Amino acid sequence: MRNRNHLLVIAASAALIGVVACNNDGLTNINTNPNSPEDAPATTIFTNAARVAVARWVGNGYDLRGTEWVVQHLAEVQYPDEDAYKRLQASSTTPWFDTPYSAELEDFRKIYQKGQAANAPGTWAPAVIMRTLVFSYLTNTFGDIPYFQALAGDSVGSSLTPAYDKQQDIYTDFFKQLDAAAKALAGASNTLGDADPIYGGNTAKWQKFANSLRLRLAMQIVNVDAATANTQIAAALAPANGGVFTSNDDNAQLNWPGDGVYNNPWSDNFAGRDDHRMSQTFVNLLIGLKDPRLFTFAIKTEDDTLVGSDPSFANYAGMPNGLTQATASPYFNDTSRPGLIFWPAANLAAVEGGVGKTTPTFVMTYAEVAFIQAEAANRSLGGLTPATAATSYDNGITASFDQWGVTMPAGYLASPGVAYTPGTPGLVQIDQQEWIALYTDGGTTWSLWRRTCVPNTVKPGPAAITTIVPRRFEYSTTEYSVNETQVKAAVARQGPDLLTTPAWWDKNWNNAAVVPTFTAGCGSQ
């Protein structure tokens, strides 16, 4: 009996050690993640990244609750803190800097790597184009940003504190990237297919998008580096590279399923908020031009007693930007909301007949391309001559009407204020029409406006916290926590981290000798 106990003691101890201490290598097999794979097809990543990028830059906060106030397409009628730029300071805009890197940009990098590995330009080139688009929004918004060292956080030995690169160097690389993408796409086979929510994988269209984006970016730097702008515009338009958009069929746009899960971001916003109104700057401009796009861009005021000087535009009114709360609220009923096409059927403001869930988001349109061509022609850039300016200008207006489903009245293109006049007045007309056509793309409109100062009626409102329209947004507060040395180096180079500090391509913004469309006091309170 005692001996048996003995055996028990020893056996129990041995069993304990045996069971517990051995075979612990197998233990770690439990740690295989059952929820998420370690790899995924490039197509599935593209669908997500493209959707996320489009919604962010041409729909959600950065656009609808940020840059649309700045460019004064829209004005804020309740708690107008954004419209006075108060909530466009770093504490509010930080996510617009932070999230794109870890969301779509990192994913486009992965798609690029996979596409390269599979030797599939139909996969990697669209990723390059989208990445360039996103980076262009970022640098146009903040100035110098991490670019060359960015997005490598998962590579062994990579820096966790990427350096900020000069905007000029970034633009130089943009042109290189888009050139490579366009060349690779020539004759490339469709490898993305339906997973591409923009072009269904059509490589010819992606090629045109690459060139069109190159055209936009080239014109963007015209005030600081006209020579590069000139050569890059020429390269973008060169037929050998595949050319730019030639009709609305080429538009880069995202068609929302409107299935209740993925709706047009503006319509999701208007379902539960009613603090957006059309800006007076925008409405007055359209009324002045008797532009019927207003009836699509805006809806009539609640108050139906407002009859302006032109009865056909009765009950359309915009509100001033940047008011105090007390002065903004009387405009609630007396100003126009954004158009019906942006409202879902059920919404807070009881705007009836909305179909907004499926309204497409326009990433880049033929209208914009035509206007840039018109400007290049007006200024004799990229091999174009002023002779073609009027045609491109008319093409742009026609395309914009068509894009928004607005029927152009007969003789409209010849009407006063619309009919093209050569020289600098024509340049103003071109930029003004482009500013109108870019409605719903606040970021691109802001870049255009900063470059041209057109329309010059855009001025900070009385409650604005700066005396000039913001030239950029402030760097991320996260960066000051976790990448302090690098962000401070960028600030030292670029200038104080303020809304009023212009970045590289914007540094001549108030130099009338460089900016032909500049007018004194432009953008100042």
Place this chain on the structure above:
Amino acid sequence: MQSHLWRLLSRAGATLALAPAIALAQQPTTITGRVTTEAGTALQGASVTIPAIGVGGYSNQDGRYTFTVPATRSNGQAVRVTARRIGFRAQAVNLTLGGGTVTQDFTLETTPTEISGVVVTALGQSREKSQVGTAVQQLSSKELTETKAPDIMQQISGKVSGVQITGTGAPGGSSMITIRGSNSITGDNTPLFVVDGVPVLKQDHGASPYGGWDMGSVLTDLNSADIETMTILKGPNAAALYGSRAANGVILITTKKGGNTAGNVRTELNTFYTMENPSVLPTYQNEYGQGAAGNFKYVNGAGKGINDNYDQSFGPKLDGRLIDQFTGKQQPWVAHPDNVKSFFQTGHTASATLAVSGGTDRANARLSAGMDNLDSYIPGTYLTKANALLTGDLQVTPNLSTTATVNYIRNVGRNRPGQGYGNSILESFVWFGRQVDMTALKDGWRNSGATNGGPADREFNWNYNYHNNPYFLMYGNPENDARDRLIATVSSSYHMFDWLTATGRVGSDWYRSQINQDFSPADITGPNSGVGPNGAGAGLDQSFAGAFTLQNEYNNETNTEGLLSANKEFGRLALNGTFGGNIRKQTYSWNSVSTAGISAPGIYNISNAAIAPQNLQQDQDRQVNSVYGSASYTWNGWWTVEGTARNDWSSTLPKGKNSYFYPSVNTSVVLTDMMPSLRNNYLSYLKLRGSIARVGNDANPYQLRTVFNGSANKFNGLPQFSYSDVVANSELKPEITTSAEGGLEMSFLNGRANFDATYYAKDTRDQIFNVTVSPTTGFGSKAINAGSVTNKGVEALFSVIPVQTRNVQWTSTFNYARNRSKVVSLYPGVSTIIVPPSPTTGWWYVTVEARQGEPYGALVGNAYLRDSVTGQMIVDDGITQAGPRRVLGNIQPNWTGGWANTVTYKRLSISALLDIHNGGSLWSITNWFGDYAGVLKSSLRGREVDWNKPGLVVNGLDKATCGAGSGPTADGMYHCIGGSANATTITAEEYFQNIFPVNEGYVYNDTYVKLRELRIGFDLPQQWAGKAHASAVNIALTGRNLHTWTKVPNVDPEISYSTGNGTQGVEYGSIPNARTFGISMRVTP
């Protein structure tokens, strides 16, 4: 070789075991007697045991005990018989086991603070406190059931030094408990809970600060009336045997057992009936109503009138003028001072636990059934908890005993109040019209908004822009949840030899829970925030008939343990050793299904989804294998040295690097026993103790490889994946906490005064956390081992009996704890870490951070712009300006303490507990937005009836007058040269709404004192109790959170946003703790 060793070991063992058996007298010995107090009353539940041979029994309600030492073990030897009971000093006598019956009575002295006595220590071992070399504090059943709180954690608040508890205030909600500060920067800082030797789940279901419902921690399932003792092993030193889970301390819970009642049945009853109301509500202003700039007129509540879209109270003066309102045209514009208060009701809790128990010397059992019903002070919120616990002990043979415990709990919640932005009931009163008639909202919430000009497809409300009718918030989006839980253990012990026992134990804790959240399409805000642990919820598309989210959760932890324990006395030397192994398996599974739109109204079933449902799933498995052991020796009863060692192998760390070893050593010396000459009329007891320990922590599962996350939604039917935001790390190693502590225990004047103090220093390094990296790396964070956080502090417990006469006794206990934490180092190049779940942009700009060189938990936010030289505010157009971000406070208190007093006069006793929290900071968003919205009384500052003569001039320098050379400075401040004082007058509305986004003025010193518990109890006369077969029947009036003294305005200073690390010190629209009044009856067998 092997067989040789085997033989040798067998022979050695046999010799040891058989030696005393030679002189065996083969006759059983029965030991019987009575245990009484000094006052002569019977003492029930005392254990009388012979530790050396592991036999014994419990005293019954008459104080009588009987047990028999089997013939095989009654061999004529002298043994030491010890009688113990919690709260009394143990007493031991020597007896000879010579067969027959031996009578031995014991009289036990009370020890109010248990400076001596028996405590439960690691692995559930009972030890003389005098022989324990680490800080432990034990609470008795009585201390845990003095008053009634829905959460057992709240019941220990203020009673244990160094234990800090913060809650979200939600009824049945969660509490965060930390012992001796926070060790881990981003990981778990809460202790391990062990019930009857088995670790239990502590999964927290706190709400997200951005919404959701607080389902409480699963610890709320435990019934305080079933707990015999709760032992707090305060640091790694005491808890080292628990290895990788010991870093934050361990709370050991021992449930009540049947005991030997000589076959009689004992009945216990614990009943409470309490009424509750909110302990703190904001002080609202009642002079101005809804609106802006002094104007208001209602048309549709969404902007058609004058400012009727505004959810703030900067409107006309409430002077009775006639204004169109949501209740009708041309109504008198008057204050409804109680409109918030009247929303709340008097809550009721009925709670009862009935237990029957009994047994013989061979078998005993206890069955308890408990029920809590809470009808909260928040209308619509009902919580019920039903609990059944069955415990049985069986002495199968003289050498083999088994114990089994089954605890079933069903926890049901209905309409828990929403939390955070957009859902919180108190937040809806931050944005409110002070003229709003609550009765109209109550009567009308079921009606359509068309009733008063609002949208026909929304609920009736005073405003149709931002917020819901508060009654709709509580009733319109019904929430139901239920959790079924089973905690079961079975263990067997076999006495192999007199000195050696083998124990095998399997314990498992399972629960399944379901949360059902339905959304009405009439919801004004259109909820889009997630509910529950993983933020599920597709939102609501109001073009459909409603939306819902259904979540299921399964969680299980099973521990299988084998343990050998040896006790042997050699003369004055007592040796004690344990050796064991454990396998812990944990399985977690969660899934949810939700849709933003259903087709047919009222059918919240996924087959009725009109919008593609969103499905989410999370599974998690982990396993830890462990071997551990301890050895201690005690010399002459006054010097003890103990060493422990443990090795863990974890599934969550890389292959080959997943083994880690934790040693500890502790010692204690009772100086007054070592040198009896030290003892005098004043000093009766003096003990010193010290310990060094190392423990650790493994990683969470699946942190080794970066993954692609799939989306629950398909885009046009297409799958979507995105590369994870977190860079995994295949080289992770366990994090290590090293801790040293020293302590002193003293007793004076024969126990009339006792003092127990500890100093400790802890250092946690190689922490596993996701360091926030520059987002430009393409990732938000990276899993790393880095950093070091130290916590140093003192804890003291002082108790005294100032008055002790025949009829009157006054006991006073004060506990004190002070912890100093410091973030010594982080990751190279990283000087601060934003502690999740704090967003990188902060809780309205305030982040909770671990900053190098500072205490853990810095609150960093926007300061006012000030002159860099004079510190005066820089004012622009009369308005304050935002300056740089800086540290505005820290979540860590200066010190915490509790002061308990009990006065007994004959059968009447009065006890009170003050809970003290000194220092620390609270960022109160309720105050910040409450001023912005003009609802708080504090927002009356500078208001004028005449809006043409507004009333505030900010004290500061007018920026416009700053001369040449003025400008921003490198530190983000402003250098104003030659500026003059601001003279611009602004309205209160302009002032408060332009403070935004400055946080500085709303970070408060979070000092408070709470009257946590008050109890006036009366023991019924003994003969009455006797008729109920009880030793005592006590009837009491009880109260909790009766008063709060604090300088934090308008909110309960004890509340935090949620229970995550990075939500401490932050409050918004938090539900205040309930103030309760009640009556209780306690029948003690």
